[in-house]
Amino acid sequence: MNATPQATSIADAEAAAGTRERIVRTTARLLQRHGYEATGIKQIGREAGAALGSVYHFFPGGKQELAAEAIRHLDRQFAESLRATLDTEMDPAKAVVAYAQSLAADLQDSDWLDTCSFSALALEAAHRSPEMQRALADAVEHWQRVVSDKLRRAGIAEHDARELAGTVMNTLEGAGLAAQIVRSEAPLRVAGTHLSRLIRSYT
Amino acid sequence: MNATPQATSIADAEAAAGTRERIVRTTARLLQRHGYEATGIKQIGREAGAALGSVYHFFPGGKQELAAEAIRHLDRQFAESLRATLDTEMDPAKAVVAYAQSLAADLQDSDWLDTCSFSALALEAAHRSPEMQRALADAVEHWQRVVSDKLRRAGIAEHDARELAGTVMNTLEGAGLAAQIVRSEAPLRVAGTHLSRLIRSYT
Numbered sequence: 001m002n003a004t005p006q007a008t009s010i011a012d013a014e015a016a017a018g019t020r021e022r023i024v025r026t027t028a029r030l031l032q033r034h035g036y037e038a039t040g041i042k043q044i045g046r047e048a049g050a051a052l053g054s055v056y057h058f059f060p061g062g063k064q065e066l067a068a069e070a071i072r073h074l075d076r077q078f079a080e081s082l083r084a085t086l087d088t089e090m091d092p093a094k095a096v097v098a099y100a101q102s103l104a105a106d107l108q109d110s111d112w113l114d115t116c117s118f119s120a121l122a123l124e125a126a127h128r129s130p131e132m133q134r135a136l137a138d139a140v141e142h143w144q145r146v147v148s149d150k151l152r153r154a155g156i157a158e159h160d161a162r163e164l165a166g167t168v169m170n171t172l173e174g175a176g177l178a179a180q181i182v183r184s185e186a187p188l189r190v191a192g193t194h195l196s197r198l199i200r201s202y203t
Numbered sequence: 204m205n206a207t208p209q210a211t212s213i214a215d216a217e218a219a220a221g222t223r224e225r226i227v228r229t230t231a232r233l234l235q236r237h238g239y240e241a242t243g244i245k246q247i248g249r250e251a252g253a254a255l256g257s258v259y260h261f262f263p264g265g266k267q268e269l270a271a272e273a274i275r276h277l278d279r280q281f282a283e284s285l286r287a288t289l290d291t292e293m294d295p296a297k298a299v300v301a302y303a304q305s306l307a308a309d310l311q312d313s314d315w316l317d318t319c320s321f322s323a324l325a326l327e328a329a330h331r332s333p334e335m336q337r338a339l340a341d342a343v344e345h346w347q348r349v350v351s352d353k354l355r356r357a358g359i360a361e362h363d364a365r366e367l368a369g370t371v372m373n374t375l376e377g378a379g380l381a382a383q384i385v386r387s388e389a390p391l392r393v394a395g396t397h398l399s400r401l402i403r404s405y406t
Contacts (some may be wrong), residue, residue, distance in 0.1 A: 034240075037241040137384055140381060140384050140385060163393045163396075164397070166378075166381065167378070167393055167394055170374060170378040170380070171370065171377055171394075173376075174372070174375070174377030175370070178372070181340055182343060191373060194366070194370045197401065197404060198397055198400065198401050
């Protein structure tokens with residue numbers, strides 16, 4: 001039995017999937033660090049160790065298509081870490097404090113370079129393509145749902161939970177930006193305290 | 204009496220001040236709309252109606268120096284409008300709701316294009332020059348002081364007022380970004396409601 005052709009095609013498919021994944025992850029990292037405008041498709045190829053032809057093979061739509069895919073990747077990755085961190089505490093008020101602390105730690109580890117999420121990127125890029133705009137709006141909606149599920153499990157009514165979840169995410173986003181500007185975890189620590197106080201006023 | 208030489212030099216000085224001012228305002232507008240990276244110094248000259256040589260005459264440090272000056276201009280302009288809006292209501296909880304509404308109206312008027320303030324710009328630009336970093340940090344500090352003065356006049360203790368002021372600004376910043384992504388005033392309206400609830404819990 002000669003398995004070589006199939007094995008080769010599986011290996012090829014795996015290599016292709018690996019290359020595609022590497023391009024997406026590299027794009028996500030560069031977008032988070034430098035923004036959309038400052039990230040070039042040649043730089044993406046170079047840092048992902050992929051030929052430019054390979055980048056266009058996977059993403060014929062170029063930087064816009066690639067950025068939308070990178071945003072979806074960041075969305076999933078971020079939602080997963082958000083859920084995991086919130087799950088470390090039963091009480092949602094404490095969970096939000098824990099989450100604010102983890103954002104502060106991540107930012108400090110990156111020497112205040114990475115964005116907490118990607119609203120800033122959104123601002124730069126959202127008006128460039130409907131696909132990116134949609135990926136960004138979906139991500140915002142997704143994260144808000146993760147937080148509102150947590151709040152509802154603690155007995156907060158659906159409408160209140162949805163609105164609170166929006167403010168939790170927006171406050172942490174704004175506090176994360178301030179933390180980067182002043183290079184201190186203080187804005188995130190204070191945001192955690194205030195958000196837990198706000199959440200408690202609903203429970 | 205021949206007043207011409209002096210009159211001419213005053214006119215020249217006024218024209219120069221006018222040109223400089225126009226360059227700074229144009230830079231501020233472009234930075235707010237397109238970010239630092241996407242704003243070119245040639246474009247600034249063109250849109251300000253100033254020769255490139257004139258731009259470099261006023262700002263020998265080029266785009267970095269000009270951006271820092273534009274940030275200081277935005278800082279003053281924003282602080283003034285923040286103070287004026289907060290002064291429309293005696294009660295700080297109501298004042299913050301009024302301010303959130305005015306941000307939402309401004310954003311809607313700009314077809315969701317302008318940033319509320321410039322944290323997003325900060326994120327893109329803060330690591331490029333110490334002068335810009337300082338102008339941004341000064342602005343954040345300045346706006347926070349405007350809000351904390353308002354809170355203290357309502358009897359909130361100094362430490363609480365300072366921390367609350369930070370969260371007010373950061374929450375509105377994050378909500379403004381979300382409003383742009385989802386193209387709706389809802390995040391800012393909800394932020395106003397939550398912030399006023401939080402402020403009331405301290406009065």
